[in-house]
Amino acid sequence: MKYLSTRGDQTLRGFSDILLEGLAPDGGLYLPTHYPKVDAATLARWRGLSYAELAFEILSLYIDDIPAADLKRLVHATYTEAVFGSAAITPLKTLEPGLQLQALSNGPTLAFKDMAMQLLGHLFEYELARRGEALNILGATSGDTGSAAEYAMRGKKGIKVFMLSPHGRMSPFQQAQMFSLQDANIHNIAVEGVFDDCQDIVKAVSNDLAFKRRWKIGTVNSINWARLLAQVIYYFAGYFQATKSNDEVVSFTVPSGNFGNVCAGHVARSMGLPIRRLVVATNENDVLDEFFRTGAYRVRASAETHETSSPSMDISKASNFERFVFDLLGRDGATVARLFGEQVPRQGGFTLDAATMQRARADFGFASGRSTHADRLETIRKCWQQHATLIDTHTADGLKVAWEQREPGVPMIVLETALPAKFAATILEATGVNPEPPAALRHLESLPRRFAVMAPQVAPVRAYIEQHA
């Protein structure tokens, strides 16, 4: 399999070439030249596989420059019961007939980003060793991504992580989770400022190309193709658990922010997995819901981006969305370059015509909905009262929209993207119940912490990297 850019650059690259990269040189995102079709016989064979075996089969269709035995070893080291808490890895939980939650949040940081990031840790370590290189991962986080990256990269050879977070602003659980890591290759930098200050510092450091090259600075952002690919696996795993035969169809509802999770569903559907609908659920930051309803993609300014109780979906633009638009427009790289390279930066967005939006629904299966803080409280309460199940705020956005959009006779799977303990305050507000983290993590808040506090300036961060890289 080879990879190309969504903005028209047809240079063909192998998986290993793009694994450690961010954007393509023309500013686009990498996608495979095509989505391999999975025929009925293959689907029937896959039904009986374990999660790690299924992961190996799917990844093998997209990765041909890592020897099969090595890839098999890496996926079997990643998807274990010890790391993800159950043999099924992403088990389904039935709420009512035809409506199930798929648990994606039983990894080390209790959010679905572990599903991909854990694999990325193994792939990065393998590829860097093969090249005899090292990498310093620099990032900014408001919570979920940074902790998932740290737990994936801790103890990995050839990799160091420098993660900036706003001092005192993450949830107590998130701070305990990140700052209690004692691994020598993990560096937490608490910046005396807000998340945007952290991100500005990361940008300033990364834009200094000489510094970046000298200190081998890299990222693990959500546009990384390997992250998206790893997420394709659980759509297959969810489908097999929800059905008895491959004639059946299911729909998925996906709590969405940067469009990475649901874009993986789009890839699975394009491979021939019998998915009827992919329902995009947003919170008050409804860029994506607006697009699927109206065809208008309107990027929000920071002042227009709401701080909500499902904070991991508080985005102003959806960084993975360009991949879907590329497919929707028949893989027309020139048009995508014009839309995302010119119209988005200059006019703040674009509008697609009604016929194209009709195809997004009819041919690509997309639907959408949105949810508010009041909806979240109501949904969390209802799910607790009717099903004795506590869900987190992001999953609640999904369940609210799933209840609205499910169709008779079509099983609906809602992706559970975090555990309630991660966002305890809102769960308590909704139900009066304080959700406990899993037993193994209850001691986290009392562990010693290791982090550096820094002024919101570029110079001290650079100096820290020079000292510790």
Ligand SMILES: *Cc1c(COP(=O)(O)O)cnc(C)c1O
């Ligand atoms: C990141 C995240 C999301 C949004 O996923 P995208 O891939 O950005 O659409 C939803 N819920 C939780 C808990 C997350 O951490």
